[in-house]
Amino acid sequence: MSFQGGPTDRREVASPAAGNAVTGDGNGVPAGDSSRPGTIVSSQRLRLNPNKDHKPDVYEDLQLEFSSSIFSSLERYMPPSMLSVPRDDKVNFMRDILLKYLPPREQNRAQKHKEYRQKIISNYQPLHRELHTMNPTMFFVPAFLKAIGDNTEQSFRSIMSEPSPGIFTFEMLQPRFCELLLSEIENFEKWVNETKFRIMRPNTMNKYGAVLDDFGLEMMLDKLMEGFIRPISKVFFAEVGGSTLDTHHGFVVEYGKDRDVDSGFHVDDSEVTLNVCLGKEFSGGELFFRGTRCDKHVNTGSQSESLQLKQEIFDYSHVPGRAVLHRGRHRHGARATTSGHRANLLLWCRSSVFREMKRYKKDFSSWCGECNREKKERQRSLIAATRLELFKREGESAT
Ligand SMILES: [Zn+2]
Incomplete structure (x- = not known):
């Protein structure tokens, strides 16, 4: 497996080439x-x-x-x-x-x-302006709203399952909201086709889909992150900046016929990723997870510690309206959507504080599977060395 040429920062997406395509200006602004x-x-x-x-x-x-x-x-x-x-x-x-x-x-x-x-x-006419303003009762299912309102680990756990460490799934979006967002996305695509406007796709892995932030949904998604995802992340992802999430990249991806087929194995450019299936009818498209890794260890783990890797294997089948929340560094991919059409809402939540602090840290054993393994290994050899030293001393005093 390799992460080269995989997912990337929005910066690469908005590379000079992409920018030029949009403005038609090859020289750019000096x-x-x-x-x-x-x-x-x-x-x-x-x-x-x-x-x-x-x-x-x-x-x-x-x-x-x-x-x-x-x-x-x-x-x-x-x-x-x-x-x-x-x-x-x-x-x-x-x-x-x-x-x-x-x-x-x-x-x-x-x-x-x-x-x-x-x-x-200035050119695109949104179909559903009501999507631009955060409206919790219209967007979210009541149980989710209640859990967020109560704002305790217990209330979050009561609506979530954690089928594999660090992966949380829960009912989140109202069917009506999913429908509206899907129809808005269809409208984007129609507009893009008609006007031949060259839009930037959400990341280097997807040829389809759109960046919601570019279509007027930035403020709404910011409220979604601050009011709903940050409180949960504060509890479950504190060690990767969950309590200080401050910016986001919000987009939709589309899979199926005439869309993307699958997405390769990758990590997200986020501290915490929210991934919610919007619909519609489809088969396939399962998410597969393979453990969380820091930057240094992102490509490790396939050969040596097969037991560790086995424990990290987790596959998930999407259900419309249901969210998956995980660390951005939790390695994953999406299998081929074999029939129908699937669209997912993705919110990559980032913490500038965490990104700054991590530059001064080397050990991420609290969340990186490989750092954790190395740490345990060091402790094991330290104990073994101490034991050997004690035996030697005992042997010396006995003679
Ligand atoms: Zn590591």
Whole structure:
């Protein structure tokens, strides 16, 4: 098995090639382009401490290259004279600051992606606008809502099963919500076909499917992560940043005739992945899991520890409306959907805090099967060495 050329970060998806296809501009925006609006006030400095009394503007309705919550937080640090200027000026001021922290290639990418989203939003007519606003009673089944409301490990366990360590499955979405989302996805595909608009696919493994965040569902999915997935992840995935999930990549994948057939063995670019089947009628398409691994050990484990691997083998058959929640580093793939048509909603939840911290860590034995095996191995040989030393000393004192 190999992970080369497998799944990837959204960055690779939005590679210069993909960006060019969208904008038709082979040269891109030069790095540090000074013609960008918003440079008027960049000589002003941010405050050292936030102004806690100031109530920031709402940025949720804007298509920006950074999350709207970043703008709301940063606004409290703006120079006092900037707090009362029009919102667009504030946005430009903050964008200039934020973009400075991105390397030139990333600045270019962020700009291109913003333009790409704007193009979709201004051209695509959504069928079901009610999907854009989080509406818990319409979206989720009552038992799920109750468990989240109670917000305890016990309440979560009461609606979940954990058929294999670290894999949780539970009833989540209302059939009506699945239906609406499926019909919206059909509408995307129809629009894409009619307009010949070249959309970015969700990742390098899928030729079909769409990024929901690009079609106006970003805020709703952010609320889904914050209000519903983070509380669960805080309990079950704390060691991979479950309590600090702060960004997401939300998309749908489609399998079956005239769609993708299967997905190869891979890991996700996420700390926690939510995977919910939306329907419709299909056979095949089972998920297969093969243990959780850190970056260093992602390709290990097939030959040496067959017993360990056997314990890590788990296959799951999708049921519409039912969710699977697992660590992004839990290696998995999807078998061929042999008949019918299957669509799944995927939410890759990420924690920037965890990603920063993991750079300073080497041992991931709390969740990496291979790190854990190595640790146990070290402990075993340490005990054996100590024992040998004791025998030697006993032998010496006896003579
Ligand atoms: Zn490891």
